[in-house]
Amino acid sequence: MRSGKSKRVSGTGSGSRKGSGRGRRPGKTAGTSHHAAYNAGVAEGTSLNxxxxxxxxxxxAKLQxxxxxxxxxxAKGASAGTAGKRIQESRAFAAGFAAALGQPDSAWQPVQLTRSAAAVxxxxxxxxxxxxxxxxxxxxEEIIVVQEGASEAQFAELKALPEIKILNPGEPLGADVWRAVGARVTRADIVLFADAAQLIEAEKxxxxxxxxxxxxxxxxxxYASRLGPFREWDDLMRVRAFVNWTLGRKELGVSSIGxxxxxxxxxxxxxxxxxMLAVPPLAHVxxxxxxxxxxxxxxxxRTANESGKSYQGLPPQASRKLTNESLQTVFGDHIEALRAAMKLKGARLAMPDNSRCRSAAGGAE
Structure with missing residues (x-):
């Protein structure tokens, strides 16, 4: 494992071009705050230029x-959360900044961060x-791509992307082991884990x-707002909800580190x-x-992306279709996680039995 802060990886952007501060401004329907953010971005970009x-x-330039x-x-006392109107303001600021540096098509998505961040x-x-x-x-700061099972053409396509580091173990890692492998490579303070099979907008x-x-x-x-009736849940959704419920975190619903x-x-x-990241249910528990x-x-x-289109929420299913063998592995991981929890907190975990005095009967509390 490396020590120290993450080393910034230079990209191949067109930051060497000097701009005049002109670029695509927020549309006529944008609010005054968006125009103010755009102008602030232009001023900051011009100063840097x-x-x-x-x-x-x-x-x-993006990090700057x-x-x-x-x-x-x-300075404005804004919270670190990025949602709704704040997303649009941040995009306007980034657009102004990029225009001032001659990069009007960058489509950067700012995030209020005081710590280094990376993706695996x-x-x-x-x-x-x-x-x-x-x-x-x-x-x-960096994007660590753990590649497994990709073709030569796919590898070449990934390698052509700027700012990424590709890890190719050369052998099958097994389910979710890539998470631990990638986490060991980066020393960023905040780490995003994602699946390249999912196309998820930067705003989310x-x-x-x-x-x-x-x-x-x-x-x-x-996923609380889009679960649908319980009878329509798949088995994994029910298992994840059960784990959260037994641990006293019912409000998490089907959300999971898995x-x-x-x-x-x-x-x-x-x-x-x-x-522990290699066994997501155990890491979750x-x-x-x-x-x-x-x-x-x-x-x-719903949030507009750079093309003006909008997107819906993510599905609460797993990021990729699982085979029967993979499903059995995931279910087994959840059982292993619950057993580990019961060793520490007792067989009933966060579920008290209000109708029986089990201690008197010699059973679990």
Missing amino acids: QSGGGRLSGHE MNERWTRRCM VFAGPDANPASIRQLLRLPL LAQLLGAVQAGADVALVS LLPHVWARSAMDAVGVK TAIQQRLRVQACPIAK
């Missing part, structure tokens, strides 16, 4: 933009490079990063143990038992 910032790579956005938010991404045979391009919009991922910046130890996606994407604080990963701040974030359902 005049001080030699025009020679920065696109990656470095985010530092200035963070300072602006803190699994890229299997069904990896979608477009999902990694969404990560490139975020102010991440920004909200998870913002939740950890604001104080959460683990930020999960909340589902991607989610975000960890480095301190929380160290407390649980990086090795351990995090709750250690009273870490595990938070299910209600991600905004």
Whole structure:
């Protein structure tokens, strides 16, 4: 494991071009705050350009933009969470900043961060490079792509993307082991875990990063508003909800560390143990038992992206279709996690029996 802060990886952006501050401004329907944010971004970008910032790579310029956005938010006393109107303001600021540096098509998505952030991404045979391009919009120090089972063409396509580091173990790692492998490579303070098979807009991922910046130890996606009737839940949804209920965290619903994407604080990963990340249900149970701040974030359902289109919420199923063998492994992992919890807290965990005095009968409390 490396020590020290994450090393910034220079990208191949067009940061060397000097801009005049002109670029695509917020539309006529944007609010006054959006125009103010855009103009503030132009001013900050112009200042950086005049001080030699025009020679920065696109990656470095993006991080510089985010530092200035963070300072602006803190000066205004804004919370670290990124949602709704704040997303639009941050995008306007980034657009103005990029225009001033001659990068009007950058589509950066700022996040209020005072700590370093990175992403660890699994890229299997069904990896979608477009999902990694969404990560490139975020102010991440580095993006670690753990590749397994990809073809030569897929590898070449991933390698052509800027700002990423590809880890190719050369042998099958087994389910979810990539999480621990990638977590050991980066020393960032905040780590986003994602699956390249999922195409998720940067705006959604920004909200998870913002939740950890604001104080959460683990930020999960909340599915409470789109679960549907219990009879329509699949088996994994029911198992995950049962685990949360037995641990006294009923409000988490079906949200789980087993589902991607989610975000960890480095301190929380160290407390649980990086090795534990290879068995997500066990990491989930351990995090709750250690009273870490595990938070299910209600991600905004509809937010305009850079193309003007909108997206809906994430499905509460697993990120990729599981085979019967894989399902058995996941169910077994949940049983293992519950057994570990019962060894520490007793057989009934957070479920008191109010109708029987089991201690008198010689059974579990």
